[in-house]
Amino acid sequence: MKETHRIELPRIVLVGAGVLNDLGEICVELGFKRALIVSGRKTFKVAGERAVEILKRSGLEVEATSALKADLDTVHRVAGEASSMAAEVVIGVGGGRVIDVAKMAAARSNIGFISAPTTASHDGIASSLASIKGLGRPYSVKAVAPIAVVADSEVIASAPYRLTASGCGDVIAKVVAVRDWRLAHEVNGEYY
Missing domain, CATH: 1.20.5 (Single alpha-helices involved in coiled-coils or other helix-helix interfaces)
Structure with missing residues (x-):
């Protein structure tokens, strides 16, 4: 008997030098008008601020928030912020903690998720799994796969x-x- 396996993959994967500059174009192509950017203190300075400006120039309504911990309280707060602004997509701009919180908040909010990693040290940039503390289990849980991955090699190389x-x-x-x-x-x- 052959088992059936379902694999969720991103619709768009963009890798290369300077591709963060294409983030707004990707959001417009996917039909998003309102985005919540999630990043950390350092990653906001490295790429998050630029992502906000890129999205605004593309005509999107944008807000930014931080994920300083990968726990359930942070996920609930970020999901609440996404709901308050009627976000259509959550964009994780950062490392593992940030991306995991963003994908879980997007899953909880039933909206799109875009992964914009700032480091090479996170193997979940394109997966639907997230490691979040406070869920009663010590391992990764199902969240949502990114609709797009925007991996800027210049940003990642600066890590x-x-x-x-x-x-x-x-x-x-x-x-x-x-x-x-x-x-x-x-x-x-x-x-x-």
């Missing part, structure tokens, strides 16, 4: 070295995990 090194470690770990999975398939007949 601290330790975060870039961590991202390289994530890539190595994923390659090893896939090879382990394949070996388990060949040796034990596991699904692959």
